[in-house]
Amino acid sequence: MSLIVVGTMAFDAIETPFGKTDQIVGGSATYAAYAASNFIQPINQVSIIGYDFPKEEIHQLISRGVVMDGVEMKKDKKSFFWSGRYHADMNTRDTLVTDLNVLADFHPQLPDSYQDSQFIMLGNLQPTVQMSVIKQLKNRPKLIVMDTMNFWMESAMPDLENVLRQVDVLLVNDAEARQLSGQYSLVKAARTILTMGPKFLIVKKGEHGALLFHHDKVFFAPALPLEDVFDPTGAGDSFAGGFIGHLAKTKDISFENMKTAIIVGSVMASFCVEKFGPSRLKEITKADIDKRLHQFRELVNFDIELS
């Protein structure tokens, strides 16, 4: 039951109230692959990188079961670069620089060896790029999960609507759910979005947790209260990687198992934010993950006697 992860492998430069980095490795597919590799291997990666993407990072990804056949390397261009500055509350940020570089030429070609993958994670990308990956699949996979952002709602809504009709699970944040649906209430927003294609909607609320909607059912996963959120970059992608990694491992796409997958995603996000870049995701062990899963259970478990 292998997994395809589509997204960026890139560089970020980040400023938070806790510090500032020079260019470090980032990208949605990098975070998602590191997170998912704790649960499922191989991971069939689809991305594009420039000549400057570190060989060492590639080796680390390969050593964690990430297959690079679908990662194009452009010898004459730089990797995608994003730079941002987080506000004091860490929930909002300003983009300082976006250099598309190789991303302007991203026309992913799915290797034949990827065709039997049953789980697809489409990271946030131009909707036509996401659609082109779906169209290359010879058989409909078991589950297509998709991330997107407000930028595409403003600049490419018809394309976005086309992709939405093809996916099973949509991942957006609360502001994006409101923008996509035109509804302020997240319950009403979910009802609208679930008519647009996805059968499941996950609304990410950062430090306030995440909601899963499916038909008239709803599940809430908290974020772990942390002493310090060091760098939120990649938290959503780590969440996505943990979520789909757990589903691919267990091969169970029921609502009940998606609840667990969301907790697993929240666990991976909680690790991600503890250090700059994906570095914390590379350190953690299965024991660390299990310990934190226990913490999440303790965080929300309660007894109630109903007569």
Place this chain on the structure above:
Amino acid sequence: MSLIVVGTMAFDAIETPFGKTDQIVGGSATYAAYAASNFIQPINQVSIIGYDFPKEEIHQLISRGVVMDGVEMKKDKKSFFWSGRYHADMNTRDTLVTDLNVLADFHPQLPDSYQDSQFIMLGNLQPTVQMSVIKQLKNRPKLIVMDTMNFWMESAMPDLENVLRQVDVLLVNDAEARQLSGQYSLVKAARTILTMGPKFLIVKKGEHGALLFHHDKVFFAPALPLEDVFDPTGAGDSFAGGFIGHLAKTKDISFENMKTAIIVGSVMASFCVEKFGPSRLKEITKADIDKRLHQFRELVNFDIELS
């Protein structure tokens, strides 16, 4: 195991995106008493009202087991009046009018018949007023719960610190926890506040739920995702009433039972916001409450297998 509720019984005029009320009954002790009366009776009320407070409301409260011996009625003054306008997100509001009226003369006298009460809810009031109630208690009750607000942190911090040293549970919102502790991280804020007197801290986050801190333990209760939040006024007081009502009913002040109490409080808050004023709290039955407790359990329950 009767309960003392101290706070305002007042009038509010409210504007929300959904509508506008003329003067309707409100006040922290009104909401808390209605909420708590579902779990424990009698409720020994301590408040002050003017000649204009409706007799019908008093009769309704008495019929729900609320004892009025500690409610002073001023024949020559009006009841406390607050008017506010909620912003579109319903999480923030502007105060339009605050007429203290009788509240300027509030020097509560605890009737002798209240002395055996083991649970005390101190609604948000001037800290010296809260303290005067504590000082009138001949024996230390089993549990003192206290609500406060940023206004007292800015205008009466030494008095507030004095009361904090006497209470078991402090209820504040996230901004107030940050202001009181000088810490942005709620985990760090809790650690600081738990050195100031309270053994338990509840941080209310409105639509984002509530956190309970005790020593190094933390519990998170979500808010129920609602289609419409009609009027948030009184939600925090209904939460407080449900919380202490459950504790007084079960006579168990362990951390484990406080988790359940917080869910009960969240249930009462979720009803409160469905209509203007306390009207929804007067309609609901035990079956309604039990059904919603089930919804909360469904909302957060997940299965996880750890090896």
